[in-house]
Amino acid sequence: MRYLPKSPADREAILKAIGARSIDDLFAPIPAEYRLNRDLNIPRQMSESEIVDWFRDRSRENGDSYTSFLGAGAYLHYRPVIIDSLISRGEFLTAYTPYQAEVSQGTLQSIFEFQTMICELTGMEVANASMYDGSTATTEAVMMAVRLTGRHSALIAGSVHPEYREVLSTYARHQGIALTEVGFLETGRIDLRKLEQSVAPETACVLLQSPNFFGTIEDVEAVADIAHKNGAMLVISIAEAVSLGIVEPPHQADIVAMEGQSFGVPPSFGGPYCGVIATREQYVRQMPGRLVGQTTDRNGKRGFVLTLATREQHIRREKATSNICTNQALIALMVNIFMTVYGKVGLRELAKQNLAKTAYAVRQFSKHAEVLFSGAPRFNEFVVQTSEDPYAINSRILGHKIVGGLPLKKFYPELGNAALWCCTEMTRRSAIDTAVGLVAESQRAVKSASEADVEEVAR
Amino acid sequence: MKHITRKATRHISQNEGLIFEKSSPGKAAWKLPPLDVPDVDTRQLLGASERKDLGNVPEVSEIEIIRHFTRLSTWNYAIDLGMYPLGSCTMKYNPRVNEVVSRFEGLANGHPYQPERISQGALRILKTLSECLIEITGMDAITLQPAAGAQGELTGLLMVRAHHQSKGHPRKRILIPDSAHGTNPATAATVGYAVENLKSNSAGMVDVAALAVQMNEEVAALMLTNPNTLGVFEQEIHKIADIMHAKGGLLYMDGANMNALVGKVRPGDFGVDLMHLNLHKTFSTPHGGGGPGSGPVAVKKFLEPFLPKPVVITKPDGSLGFEYDRPQSVGRVRAFYGNFGMFVRALAYIFANGPDGLRQTTEDAVLNANYIRKGLEGSYDLPYPTPSMHEVVFSDKLQAKNGVRTMDIAKRLIDYGFHPYTTAFPLIVPGALMIEPTESEPKEEMDLFIEAMRSIAEEVEEDPQLVLTAPHNTRVSRLDEVMAARKPILRWKPQ
Numbered sequence: 001m002r003y004l005p006k007s008p009a010d011r012e013a014i015l016k017a018i019g020a021r022s023i024d025d026l027f028a029p030i031p032a033e034y035r036l037n038r039d040l041n042i043p044r045q046m047s048e049s050e051i052v053d054w055f056r057d058r059s060r061e062n063g064d065s066y067t068s069f070l071g072a073g074a075y076l077h078y079r080p081v082i083i084d085s086l087i088s089r090g091e092f093l094t095a096y097t098p099y100q101a102e103v104s105q106g107t108l109q110s111i112f113e114f115q116t117m118i119c120e121l122t123g124m125e126v127a128n129a130s131m132y133d134g135s136t137a138t139t140e141a142v143m144m145a146v147r148l149t150g151r152h153s154a155l156i157a158g159s160v161h162p163e164y165r166e167v168l169s170t171y172a173r174h175q176g177i178a179l180t181e182v183g184f185l186e187t188g189r190i191d192l193r194k195l196e197q198s199v200a201p202e203t204a205c206v207l208l209q210s211p212n213f214f215g216t217i218e219d220v221e222a223v224a225d226i227a228h229k230n231g232a233m234l235v236i237s238i239a240e241a242v243s244l245g246i247v248e249p250p251h252q253a254d255i256v257a258m259e260g261q262s263f264g265v266p267p268s269f270g271g272p273y274c275g276v277i278a279t280r281e282q283y284v285r286q287m288p289g290r291l292v293g294q295t296t297d298r299n300g301k302r303g304f305v306l307t308l309a310t311r312e313q314h315i316r317r318e319k320a321t322s323n324i325c326t327n328q329a330l331i332a333l334m335v336n337i338f339m340t341v342y343g344k345v346g347l348r349e350l351a352k353q354n355l356a357k358t359a360y361a362v363r364q365f366s367k368h369a370e371v372l373f374s375g376a377p378r379f380n381e382f383v384v385q386t387s388e389d390p391y392a393i394n395s396r397i398l399g400h401k402i403v404g405g406l407p408l409k410k411f412y413p414e415l416g417n418a419a420l421w422c423c424t425e426m427t428r429r430s431a432i433d434t435a436v437g438l439v440a441e442s443q444r445a446v447k448s449a450s451e452a453d454v455e456e457v458a459r
Numbered sequence: 460m461k462h463i464t465r466k467a468t469r470h471i472s473q474n475e476g477l478i479f480e481k482s483s484p485g486k487a488a489w490k491l492p493p494l495d496v497p498d499v500d501t502r503q504l505l506g507a508s509e510r511k512d513l514g515n516v517p518e519v520s521e522i523e524i525i526r527h528f529t530r531l532s533t534w535n536y537a538i539d540l541g542m543y544p545l546g547s548c549t550m551k552y553n554p555r556v557n558e559v560v561s562r563f564e565g566l567a568n569g570h571p572y573q574p575e576r577i578s579q580g581a582l583r584i585l586k587t588l589s590e591c592l593i594e595i596t597g598m599d600a601i602t603l604q605p606a607a608g609a610q611g612e613l614t615g616l617l618m619v620r621a622h623h624q625s626k627g628h629p630r631k632r633i634l635i636p637d638s639a640h641g642t643n644p645a646t647a648a649t650v651g652y653a654v655e656n657l658k659s660n661s662a663g664m665v666d667v668a669a670l671a672v673q674m675n676e677e678v679a680a681l682m683l684t685n686p687n688t689l690g691v692f693e694q695e696i697h698k699i700a701d702i703m704h705a706k707g708g709l710l711y712m713d714g715a716n717m718n719a720l721v722g723k724v725r726p727g728d729f730g731v732d733l734m735h736l737n738l739h740k741t742f743s744t745p746h747g748g749g750g751p752g753s754g755p756v757a758v759k760k761f762l763e764p765f766l767p768k769p770v771v772i773t774k775p776d777g778s779l780g781f782e783y784d785r786p787q788s789v790g791r792v793r794a795f796y797g798n799f800g801m802f803v804r805a806l807a808y809i810f811a812n813g814p815d816g817l818r819q820t821t822e823d824a825v826l827n828a829n830y831i832r833k834g835l836e837g838s839y840d841l842p843y844p845t846p847s848m849h850e851v852v853f854s855d856k857l858q859a860k861n862g863v864r865t866m867d868i869a870k871r872l873i874d875y876g877f878h879p880y881t882t883a884f885p886l887i888v889p890g891a892l893m894i895e896p897t898e899s900e901p902k903e904e905m906d907l908f909i910e911a912m913r914s915i916a917e918e919v920e921e922d923p924q925l926v927l928t929a930p931h932n933t934r935v936s937r938l939d940e941v942m943a944a945r946k947p948i949l950r951w952k953p954q
Contacts, residue, residue, distance in 0.1 A: 330747025
């Protein structure tokens with residue numbers, strides 16, 4: 001086996017040194033009746049070239065070379081090549097959690113920079129070293145608000161990513177946290193009147209996503225006012241990090257839960273991604289996850305360590321702020337490098353290109369179908385309502401090697417034949433034009449079919 | 460240094476500030492293509508929502524970024540540099556072919572919501588990995604959704620709860636041995652269970668008699684790590700399972716130490732009802748400085764209805780798809796389907812090994828731990844003489860007489876060119892030194908490690924101060940953790 005560094009002679013020598021007759025001696029503690037006396041029934045050992053071939057075939061079966069209009073929590077942005085050059089360095093790739101600070105300063109300093117940049121981008125004062133993803137970060141942020149306020153219910157905007165809401169409800173169920181949904185208006189924004197009516201003395205927080213699942217940018221200030229007036233916290237979830245380049249950050253929030261995937265992390269069929277929680281300094285001791293802090297060594301030299309560990313499971317056990325242990329350090333490094341590459345000016349220009357492509361697509365689609373939620377600003381996603389079922393339209397579009405918007409029936413049946421489309425800086429105008437053309441064709445076909453019906457009735 | 464180390468030599472290490480300290484306006488590492496659609500008036504589109512300023516996000520050039528992160532990287536220890544014997548972390552070689560195949564276009568750029576028709580490649584990977592892990596664990600069904608071991612535990616306990624609830628009563632308590640990892644009790648609390656401690660016996664194993672007394676109809680499950688954190692296989696595992704099952708309780712296995720068992724014995728065969736695996740430990744996906752992990756949970760047939768949704772199914776036409784209609788499911792624990800990129804890597808590892816390779820891997824892991832044990836016996840106190848599987852736990856009892864504790868020895872080990880072992884865990888061993896070499900260490904590397912550890916033991920006798928002030932050869936000396944926690948500085952701020 002090519003990963004194993006011992007010759008048969010080495011194994012013999014080690015057995016002899018130990019004083020064992022055979023390897024079986026070492027497995028004697030396992031009762032004989034449970035020992036496996038056969039080969040595992042798994043594929044045989046393969047050469048490297050066979051492994052490469054097998055996965056290349058799977059890659060080809062997986063939408064290789066399609067143009068996609070999908071977003072909805074997983075975005076295709078350009079990844080600068082130096083991200084992979086740098087994260088492939090074995091010193092980053094094959095190190096573990098920086099428990100031993102003296103030989104982990106590289107990881108620790110890069111996390112410290114990550115925490116700083118997340119603060120700058122979100123308008124918060126502290127950020128942690130990462131969470132699993134946006135859905136679990138959002139969930140943990142709500143649980144954090146419950147701990148901080150001592151209240152036990154939460155108001156959740158219906159325009160928060162449906163799968164984030166599912167994860168939250170899985171976690172909340174056994175912690176006695178009651179979740180109430182607040183709907184959205186025709187602008188796509190949360191219904192402020194409903195929110196005002198629903199907020200109660202028991203409300204720990206309001207959870208809002210902005211830009212929300214439909215791409216609509218919420219009026220964070222108005223929601224913050226309602227929450228704070230009632231002693232509740234505002235938790236803001238951000239699924240599309242690139243929006244922060246041009247959309248005002250949620251300064252009024254108490255906790256921000258973010259998905260960093262847009263910043264240089266491949267969509268990778270849903271993971272691994274990089275969640276992160278940011279908040280105000282005063283709340284840091286209720287924050288879940290790892291934190292890196294600056295300190296000095298015995299000679300007064302600057303250095304970095306994992307800190308405030310008394311919040312964590314390995315110290316507090318059942319009284320910890322969360323059960324999280326492993327986080328997403330390598331993905332956080334991708335995010336960090338991406339933010340560094342684009343920097344202060346590039347992040348804005350990148351976001352602006354997303355805005356321009358989306359504005360163009362919205363204009364084109366509007367000529368042939370209804371684009372919902374146009375009464376409020378949006379970032380890079382929009383909802384198109386068609387006469388025909390979007391699944392049917394998508395299956396025709398797929399023939400042109402284009403993946404159409406996400407049909408929303410599964411999550412929002414009340415929106416009818418609606419689909420969520422996304423444009424990023426990667427979306428070509430020609431692809432937009434082709435997709436719009438096919439949607440227009442579908443609309444015309446449905447229209448002429450219904451006109452034919454009318455004529456028939458008239459005769 | 461009195462003792463010469465053969466493992467490492469000092470060398471030049473580059474200084475490097477924070478990236479913010481290199482920033483200056485007008486530098487850039489990016490270039491966007493020209494827009495092929497009309498430009499937009501951002502103020503008109505966004506109104507009051509338009510961002511005015513990006514604060515202190517840096518502006519630097521590409522070469523500076525390359526140097527910055529390359530310099531930082533050289534300040535890290537890593538498996539690629541040498542033995543990294545963190546106990547219960549299974550720091551094994553991370554094969555590079557895994558990195559290559561996970562970056563293939565269709566896999567890296569696959570969108571979680573793309574139509575199933577063009578997702579057959581990803582679905583095939585999910586299904587094949589599931590089948591392999593089910594066979595390796597001896598279980599019947601699996602979910603790959605949990606993002607890490609701790610989330611696997613959470614998923615497992617949610618299923619335990621759902622199972623008991625389906626019988627009418629969710630029960631109140633989870634039994635957890637005192638040697639367990641901290642995530643076990645933290646997870647039980649998250650799922651709304653009270654934690655009851657289970658004391659280990661003098662051999663470092665579950666005290667079966669005590670278990671029999673503590674087990675009753677209010678106990679939902681026992682969370683057992685096997686081999687446990689002492690590296691000891693629970694020899695009375697069948698009795699443990701029987702005691703749990705007789706009163707309707709479940710046996711949950713924390714699979715953190717599965718590297719001791721793969722291909723040699725299957726938890727499903729010795730009475731485990733459900734368990735999680737850590738793909739970043741046993742199945743070689745890179746630890747990456749602390750993640751990403753992946754924590755699949757394998758279960759027996761009777762727990763299958765409770766698996767998180769969706770699950771992968773084969774449709775009547777033979778194609779693969781996701782099934783969402785699972786009325787008894789515990790729900791979702793993470794958006795989408797889990798850390799897919801880690802599934803690709805773990806499966807590539809399984810392919811590279813095959814059944815013979817996996818078995819040899821396990822044998823070598825156990826062989827190595829026992830070699831280390833033999834080499835250090837006498838120099839360090841072995842609190843539990845019970846046979847070791849894949850890791851061995853010593854204590855600092857002999858060195859403590861000279862005022863030297865496990866953390867000091869660990870820091871001194873850094874000077875000898877090694878990453879330290881796990882310190883001060885498990886909690887049942889005061890001053891623990893928990894050492895897991897994994898199968899990836901050649902004999903020569905282990906000989907150097909043993910030599911280093913023995914040399915440190917001598918130093919403790921001759922010059923304890925040398926050990927107490929270690930490390931001496933690193934960029935920074937011991938860092939002030941108390942100050943870091945008392946006055947937290949968690950971000951850079953401009954002067």
